[in-house]
Amino acid sequence: MGVLDEIVAGVRVDLAERQARRSLDELAATVAGLPPTRDPMPAFRAQGLAIITEVKRSSPSKGALADIPDPATLAAQYAAGGASAISVLTERRRFGGTLDDLVAVRAAVDVPVLRKDFIVTDYQLWEARAAGADLALLIVASLTDAELAHLLGVCRTLGLTGLVEAHTADEVRRALDAGADLVGVNNRDLQTLEVDLHQFERLVGLIPSHVVKVAESGILTTADVAVVAQAGADVILVGEALVKHRDPRQAVHDFIAAGS
Numbered sequence: 001m002g003v004l005d006e007i008v009a010g011v012r013v014d015l016a017e018r019q020a021r022r023s024l025d026e027l028a029a030t031v032a033g034l035p036p037t038r039d040p041m042p043a044f045r046a047q048g049l050a051i052i053t054e055v056k057r058s059s060p061s062k063g064a065l066a067d068i069p070d071p072a073t074l075a076a077q078y079a080a081g082g083a084s085a086i087s088v089l090t091e092r093r094r095f096g097g098t099l100d101d102l103v104a105v106r107a108a109v110d111v112p113v114l115r116k117d118f119i120v121t122d123y124q125l126w127e128a129r130a131a132g133a134d135l136a137l138l139i140v141a142s143l144t145d146a147e148l149a150h151l152l153g154v155c156r157t158l159g160l161t162g163l164v165e166a167h168t169a170d171e172v173r174r175a176l177d178a179g180a181d182l183v184g185v186n187n188r189d190l191q192t193l194e195v196d197l198h199q200f201e202r203l204v205g206l207i208p209s210h211v212v213k214v215a216e217s218g219i220l221t222t223a224d225v226a227v228v229a230q231a232g233a234d235v236i237l238v239g240e241a242l243v244k245h246r247d248p249r250q251a252v253h254d255f256i257a258a259g260s
């Protein structure tokens with residue numbers, strides 16, 4: 001079993017507990033009372049490099065990264081620096097996140113918010129929408145083709161933008177076949193945790209021009225930003241470098257400038 005499989009196994013256990021406490025009907029009632037979601041795509045398609053900044057306390061690859069006692073304050077700093085969207089890791093066991101973090105971030109900023117988790121069921125998408133998310137991550141490696149197409153359809157029904165994440169050429173093909181118009185290439189292999197910044201560069205040519213391309217993971221410096229921007233990234237997704245930075249607002253600003 002690889003790391004991704006282990007994470008998903010834990011996610012399914014936690015998910016069953018939440019489902020026992022709150023029914024889909026209850027989530028649907030909450031969602032019915034919400035305003036429409038925010039569309040991140042215009043900002044992602046605009047001139048220059050866009051950035052999705054991540055609220056990430058810890059990770060399987062690096063262990064503890066930052067305490068982040070107040071995700072809302074960090075998110076406000078990201079937004080002030082020019083973030084086009086904010087990613088909130090809501091997985092508890094390995095990343096120390098919760099859906100409450102997403103609720104707090106949603107209340108603090110106006111930019112779109114991404115639920116970054118290991119989504120394998122409709123229920124998690126309803127939870128994401130009920131918590132105030134505008135985007136949801138779908139990881140090709142943890143889904144069958146049928147599941148991926150189905151979950152992308154549920155995203156559309158709920159007004160969520162699906163960020164479909166791939167790490168190999170085959171996964172990029174599967175993401176496109178499922179109809180994704182926002183594709184992330186993760187430089188991190190989620191089974192082995194190895195990071196290769198050049199994975200984005202290798203795969204980006206497989207993605208057609210009308211699809212928005214996101215370079216994810218392992219972007220630590222402005223030089224790294226320049227590498228993926230020159231390779232054709234429309235958007236970068238950055239966690240570690242920002243949560244560990246003494247001035248996240250300035251770091252976001254500098255990363256955007258490095259890619260433009």
Ligand SMILES: O=C(O)c1ccccc1NCC(=O)[C@H](O)[C@H](O)COP(=O)(O)O
Binds near residue numbers: 056241
């Ligand atoms: O970050 C990990 O170690 C990790 C391990 C297994 C599954 C997912 C993992 N991370 C999720 C992410 O995709 C990253 O948080 C995101 O791309 C930002 O990466 P980074 O800038 O390297 O923190």
